[in-house]
Amino acid sequence: MTAVSIRNVSKVFNQGKPNQVDALSNVALEVKQGEFVSLIGPSGCGKSTLLRLVANLLEPTSGEVVVNGKSAAQARLDQDYGMAFQQAGLFDWRTVRKNIELPLELKGWDKSKRSARADEMLQLVQLPEFGDHYPWQLSGGMQQRIAIARALAAHPPLLLMDEPFGALDEMTREYMQGELLRICAATGTTVVFVTHSIPEAVYLSNRVVVMSPRPGRITKVVDVSLGGERSEDTRNRTAFFEAITAVREGLRGMHAAHVGLGNDDR
Amino acid sequence: MTAVSIRNVSKVFNQGKPNQVDALSNVALEVKQGEFVSLIGPSGCGKSTLLRLVANLLEPTSGEVVVNGKSAAQARLDQDYGMAFQQAGLFDWRTVRKNIELPLELKGWDKSKRSARADEMLQLVQLPEFGDHYPWQLSGGMQQRIAIARALAAHPPLLLMDEPFGALDEMTREYMQGELLRICAATGTTVVFVTHSIPEAVYLSNRVVVMSPRPGRITKVVDVSLGGERSEDTRNRTAFFEAITAVREGLRGMHAAHVGLGNDDR
Amino acid sequence: MNRITTNVGKVLPALVFGVAFLGFWEWAVKFFELKPYFLTAPSSIWEQFTGNFSLIRGAATVSGTNALVGLVAGTVLGVAMSFVLSRFGFLNQLITPLAIALNAIPIFVLVAVLNNMYSITSEIPRRIMVTLVVYFIVLVNVARGLTQVSPTHVELMRSYAASDVAILRKVRIPNAVPFLFTALKIAAPAAVITAFVSEYFGGSQNGLGSRISSNIANSKNAAAWAYVLAACLLGLLFYTVSVVMENLNRKGWVRQ
Amino acid sequence: GGSDEAADEVTEDTTESTEAPAAETCTTPTPVKLQLQWFIQAQFAGYFAAQDQGFYADQCLDVTIVEGGVDIVPQTELANGNVDFAISWVSKALASREAGANIVNIAQVFQRSGTLQVSFKDKNITKPEDFKGKKIGNWGFGNEFEIFAALTKAGLDPAKDVTLVQQQFDMVGLLSGDIDAAEAMTYNEYAQVLEAINPATGALYTADDFNVVSYEEAGVGMLQDAIWASGERLASDAAYADTAVKFVAASLQGWAYCRDNVEACRDIVLAKGSKLGASHQLWQMNEVNKLIWPAANGVGFIDQAAWDRTAQLSLETKNLEGGTVLTKAPDAEAYTNDIVTKALDILAGLGVDTSGSAYAPIEVTLNEGGN
Amino acid sequence: MTNVVRRAAQRTVMFVAALALVAVVWETYKAVGPEDGGTVLGVRILPRTSEYAMPHVWDMFSRFSRPEVRGSERTVLDAVTAGAWYSFRLSVAGFALGALVGVALAVLMARFKVVQRGVLPYLVVSQTVPLIALAPLVVSWGGRVEIGAFVWPRWLSASVLGAFLAFFPIAVGTLRGLAAAPAASVELMQSYAASWTKTLFKLRFPTAVPYMVPAFRLGASASVIGVVVAEISTGLKGGIGRLIIEYAREATGDPAKVYTAIFGAAALGLVMAGAVVAVDVIVMRNRPKEAVS
Numbered sequence A, B: 001m002t003a004v005s006i007r008n009v010s011k012v013f014n015q016g017k018p019n020q021v022d023a024l025s026n027v028a029l030e031v032k033q034g035e036f037v038s039l040i041g042p043s044g045c046g047k048s049t050l051l052r053l054v055a056n057l058l059e060p061t062s063g064e065v066v067v068n069g070k071s072a073a074q075a076r077l078d079q080d081y082g083m084a085f086q087q088a089g090l091f092d093w094r095t096v097r098k099n100i101e102l103p104l105e106l107k108g109w110d111k112s113k114r115s116a117r118a119d120e121m122l123q124l125v126q127l128p129e130f131g132d133h134y135p136w137q138l139s140g141g142m143q144q145r146i147a148i149a150r151a152l153a154a155h156p157p158l159l160l161m162d163e164p165f166g167a168l169d170e171m172t173r174e175y176m177q178g179e180l181l182r183i184c185a186a187t188g189t190t191v192v193f194v195t196h197s198i199p200e201a202v203y204l205s206n207r208v209v210v211m212s213p214r215p216g217r218i219t220k221v222v223d224v225s226l227g228g229e230r231s232e233d234t235r236n237r238t239a240f241f242e243a244i245t246a247v248r249e250g251l252r253g254m255h256a257a258h259v260g261l262g263n264d265d266r
Numbered sequence C: 001m002n003r004i005t006t007n008v009g010k011v012l013p014a015l016v017f018g019v020a021f022l023g024f025w026e027w028a029v030k031f032f033e034l035k036p037y038f039l040t041a042p043s044s045i046w047e048q049f050t051g052n053f054s055l056i057r058g059a060a061t062v063s064g065t066n067a068l069v070g071l072v073a074g075t076v077l078g079v080a081m082s083f084v085l086s087r088f089g090f091l092n093q094l095i096t097p098l099a100i101a102l103n104a105i106p107i108f109v110l111v112a113v114l115n116n117m118y119s120i121t122s123e124i125p126r127r128i129m130v131t132l133v134v135y136f137i138v139l140v141n142v143a144r145g146l147t148q149v150s151p152t153h154v155e156l157m158r159s160y161a162a163s164d165v166a167i168l169r170k171v172r173i174p175n176a177v178p179f180l181f182t183a184l185k186i187a188a189p190a191a192v193i194t195a196f197v198s199e200y201f202g203g204s205q206n207g208l209g210s211r212i213s214s215n216i217a218n219s220k221n222a223a224a225w226a227y228v229l230a231a232c233l234l235g236l237l238f239y240t241v242s243v244v245m246e247n248l249n250r251k252g253w254v255r256q
Numbered sequence D: 001g002g003s004d005e006a007a008d009e010v011t012e013d014t015t016e017s018t019e020a021p022a023a024e025t026c027t028t029p030t031p032v033k034l035q036l037q038w039f040i041q042a043q044f045a046g047y048f049a050a051q052d053q054g055f056y057a058d059q060c061l062d063v064t065i066v067e068g069g070v071d072i073v074p075q076t077e078l079a080n081g082n083v084d085f086a087i088s089w090v091s092k093a094l095a096s097r098e099a100g101a102n103i104v105n106i107a108q109v110f111q112r113s114g115t116l117q118v119s120f121k122d123k124n125i126t127k128p129e130d131f132k133g134k135k136i137g138n139w140g141f142g143n144e145f146e147i148f149a150a151l152t153k154a155g156l157d158p159a160k161d162v163t164l165v166q167q168q169f170d171m172v173g174l175l176s177g178d179i180d181a182a183e184a185m186t187y188n189e190y191a192q193v194l195e196a197i198n199p200a201t202g203a204l205y206t207a208d209d210f211n212v213v214s215y216e217e218a219g220v221g222m223l224q225d226a227i228w229a230s231g232e233r234l235a236s237d238a239a240y241a242d243t244a245v246k247f248v249a250a251s252l253q254g255w256a257y258c259r260d261n262v263e264a265c266r267d268i269v270l271a272k273g274s275k276l277g278a279s280h281q282l283w284q285m286n287e288v289n290k291l292i293w294p295a296a297n298g299v300g301f302i303d304q305a306a307w308d309r310t311a312q313l314s315l316e317t318k319n320l321e322g323g324t325v326l327t328k329a330p331d332a333e334a335y336t337n338d339i340v341t342k343a344l345d346i347l348a349g350l351g352v353d354t355s356g357s358a359y360a361p362i363e364v365t366l367n368e369g370g371n
Numbered sequence E: 001m002t003n004v005v006r007r008a009a010q011r012t013v014m015f016v017a018a019l020a021l022v023a024v025v026w027e028t029y030k031a032v033g034p035e036d037g038g039t040v041l042g043v044r045i046l047p048r049t050s051e052y053a054m055p056h057v058w059d060m061f062s063r064f065s066r067p068e069v070r071g072s073e074r075t076v077l078d079a080v081t082a083g084a085w086y087s088f089r090l091s092v093a094g095f096a097l098g099a100l101v102g103v104a105l106a107v108l109m110a111r112f113k114v115v116q117r118g119v120l121p122y123l124v125v126s127q128t129v130p131l132i133a134l135a136p137l138v139v140s141w142g143g144r145v146e147i148g149a150f151v152w153p154r155w156l157s158a159s160v161l162g163a164f165l166a167f168f169p170i171a172v173g174t175l176r177g178l179a180a181a182p183a184a185s186v187e188l189m190q191s192y193a194a195s196w197t198k199t200l201f202k203l204r205f206p207t208a209v210p211y212m213v214p215a216f217r218l219g220a221s222a223s224v225i226g227v228v229v230a231e232i233s234t235g236l237k238g239g240i241g242r243l244i245i246e247y248a249r250e251a252t253g254d255p256a257k258v259y260t261a262i263f264g265a266a267a268l269g270l271v272m273a274g275a276v277v278a279v280d281v282i283v284m285r286n287r288p289k290e291a292v293s
């Protein structure tokens, strides 16, 4: 079954004005149920925009986005997804714990259930003792981990994550990657993931989508066949290195010519 | 000559309150003129705090910070440094160009000179056509590049950078690394640099300082002897890999025990 | 073309609402046969308004001038004071309670005191009064706008060793601008009402306030409301100007 | 000395009146609300005396006296049905009547106008003609008609020939020289001036320091405090008409009491919570008495000639808008002497002197600040 | 907690110092200023110093201890305190009513653009309708409006007029605050498919606080003014407004006395504003402080 289906979508900002930006042009992508897809590409190529379109936070200028067989708008209303933004975007006036509980409150969970889940999440992101701090008392990386905890708290069937691990140190990052994969495998969660790290994209994903900017387009899709379980070992397998090279080439080529190479291998 | 001298500095937040945090404890570090020093460590270990102490945006709870032979406060007043924050912190009501010109305005540069430098900086961060956009019209990575441009604009003798390349894609990141090294070499700029990427730290630095959290301390200082010039080649040299391993070990060991190993090898 | 239709769309609800309200009023007066001493019909107010237009314009000029002078003086003073206060904390603690206290004294009581200090025939007390009211509104809002700035921005400026004046100019003022316009929107009608409430209980009988009060006392309600109408128009004019200024300022950087 | 004798009379009055209710037994007194035009002061002493001395109770009335405020228009309160009776000046009330308020004058308590225009001697303002080019104070709120009438009569245009200045609650404008001539009631503001210290002498100002233009003497006096009732209810509600008679009777009885017991009435007013001082209230009581007594046709009786003069002045006097107070002559229903006549009959039955032909004012010495 | 107490104490001391300063300035000016004021180009700019214009500070304060009327037990201070307390209760009622209406209007206007466009101009207009034109109307509700067991008390008219002045700054300030939520946070709430109401309570109100606080402060002052004016204009007894005008009538003979009531009104306003500030401190205690400077 298809979790996300992006059909020939284009997005133009400030249409008709002098500062018009063609953020996305004719993007098509299908994400299967339970699949982990990463988006990678130079900054400004429209990754965040694409994620926003799937989340129905933006309307496409043309084309259509279908999520779980319904329109993106319906999927949003049904809260079919959880989202982690590029900026942590925590609420200053809520404690860390209350920030994590926010989506649960909105789902109408009762207090004890919320509190239990928040504890679980704080444990997951390794910040159990910071529940009663306020966001501005945390370091940048800690804030980002709280934002991830918030996105995961409700166990949504679809996760949209925009550079969630950007501000994390390598150790924490690897730990979080492992946890994310574990959770997704256990719950069958579909993930669309934006990252700048090629190894991260390859390690996590079933497919890596390479994008190019101005206008934002998909230039290459790399299938990663590393099998189900990942472990520390995975990072040393040939398939891993091959995929990395494939993605890197996709990015390089583009960087060299700046215009896509047209090697859209889907 | 010593550019930065951190003498037995400790920093406690919310002292005496239930949510007291020992952010830094007994940190000592000397940075020589023209040296490039990276700080690395798990999130929350006090890197940003240490940078803020050097920038005199925070006062140490105990200990002393000397910058260019004067007190940190005096150095700030003399504008001896430029700083790039973890959050881009651009001003919504200023165009990108005006954001870059801000420190120059404050130094009293005249309009044409400011404008010329802003153009130069926009070129440097590869966003020449976005000068008249407003920050919220840019992608996350673009915003961060503007923040870097702003920090570099006045060519300060000391640069304090807090994960400046965090939101950049690999290509742009490598390009920016190169540019940063080029500028620093040309102007003899001293840099204190916070990063989560071990290769980045090693590639850029003369020394990598490894920190551990709760309380934040320096656990290891790795000297990188890669000589003056760096190039693509550098990344393939043994010294490079050795340094990476040394840093990684410093971080791992700490991660394992979580309590510092005391291998402060200065 | 498009601009024109959207602008029409903006004022249309107000027009519809206004016309409906007036229609209802007129109808209610006719239907319930309300006597003029109780409530006059909009039509007779309008009759009085057009009939006495030159008198009304004269009175509106007097009160309007007082309001305008006070509005400008109060805004300037309020902005200046909030700068000073945001800069010197102890002055803030010294002056803010005084401003609040002064502001809690009803307008005409203060005007009475000022009338005795200056002269009952002078317009100065009324202008001072408007100035005080506007000043307070501007001060309270702008002071908040000057202090509620992003900590990152302040840190950035401090890293530039920016002087307090520079932080004020580059961070605090831009941040306070929306607060200033909020203040102006509140202050514009307040200036008008203060200008003519200051006329109620003393002073030259040449402005809207004294005309309203004496006409009401004489049961000439239609005439009184014709002056009230002038007051409303004056207030609306001031308000509209402040909204237009705000929109001009916001053009560009505000996210839609 | 005269007041002592008067006090004796009062005791007689009360003993007589206590016999009255025996005639018709009063089980539940009729509630009545009276709206004053201003704060509690001796200007309204008669009503407070009637309340205090039980004259209302004798008539089986339970009277609530509602104080005025600056924006309270008594005749409007009456027309709106908030109160049963109201005290108002005739010209103001007629203007309301023309605007549709169906109110009727049922007793003209003040027979004369008490309005003055007071100025310092050196301004040389002795008659309305002298107002030309001067800053003329007035209170606004409809209290300025006599000034306009005097100006009109003197051939002056209120909008052009004088500068009209609204006075505050005090007379400071006059004393500081901002106003050339200030409007003053004989019984109130004039006294305030005489209670103030003259900085030149260190003693109180005296009547010699001032020139006074009396509008009554200038021939433009308008009828002032009168009791107004609802025309509609008088016509349709016999009980209300009956209550009106009783109310007027008891009120006038109160006024007769105050004529004879000036100091007692001062104390009643003070006890009701007036903030103005004792000597001021005594002065006021005395001056008010002068406006009421002697009453040739009986107190409260509406004199056709005075009424017509007031109506005529209201028709002719131009206000600041250039309009006149009234646009057409008041209809015949605007006042009635029926009620006051019946009331006077009741009082005659009680032996109350309703004409005060022997009335003589007392001498009052004002103290600083009216204390 | 002790910190809060210390700050409050410090503020009080500062306020007393400020008052003392004003008194000194007042007396100094009275001593050196021109008796008849100073004129510049024929316009009197400097106030007069006569006893009527500027009574001595000690004269004003000495009035507090005098009996209100001769021979009465009650001092002026008692009267002013009682009046201020009475007006305070009316003001609180007016403020509460005004805040309720103001916030409700702001929410409606924030929710429906049409309402904002249709109603906001008339809210502005409403503020320019002088109380004098409304007071008699509102007062006439007293004793006449009966809803079930509820009979409209006379004092409520005064509170309603207070609310009439208070609601406007509150509505405008709150409206602006509700619109100030950062776009990123709005997006987050959208991604939760949070209803408008949920977004209102979880996001918009918290971000509106910095805008609402000054608005409420203005509203508190406005409510006091409205109540005091209403007392004067409707003849309602018992409050500070009534005292002001009664003492003002004595100003010809005793210019210092009216200041006692004026001070009472000022104190009333201070208490109201102080309460708002206290709430502000509590509500904002966990927000990021501006970088220490």
Ligand SMILES: Nc1ncnc2c1ncn2[C@@H]1O[C@H](COP(=O)(O)OP(=O)(O)OP(=O)(O)O)[C@@H](O)[C@H]1O
Binding pocket: A136, A137, A138, A139, A140, A141, A142, A167, B013, B014, B021, B022, B023, B042, B043, B044, B045, B046, B047, B048, B049, B050, B086, B216
């Ligand atoms: N203003 C503050 N109030 C209270 N605690 C603070 C404050 N700022 C920082 N801290 C605490 O100090 C510690 C160090 O924070 P810091 O921001 O220096 O970490 P960091 O090393 O920069 O982490 P990251 O890599 O995640 O940015 C953290 O535990 C944080 O919670």
Ligand SMILES: Nc1ncnc2c1ncn2[C@@H]1O[C@H](COP(=O)(O)OP(=O)(O)OP(=O)(O)O)[C@@H](O)[C@H]1O
Binding pocket: A013, A014, A021, A022, A023, A042, A043, A044, A045, A046, A047, A048, A049, A050, A086, A216, B136, B137, B138, B139, B140, B141, B142, B167
């Ligand atoms: N609200 C907006 N108005 C105008 N232009 C916008 C807006 N949002 C994004 N853009 C433009 O759309 C383009 C794509 O932006 P987007 O944020 O999707 O990039 P991205 O791939 O996420 O980049 P990064 O890796 O730096 O986050 C950029 O050129 C940006 O300037």
Ligand SMILES: [Mg+2]
Binding pocket: A047, A048, A049, A086, A162, B139, B140, B141
């Ligand atoms: Mg992005």
Ligand SMILES: [Mg+2]
Binding pocket: A139, A140, A141, B047, B048, B049, B086, B162
């Ligand atoms: Mg940090």
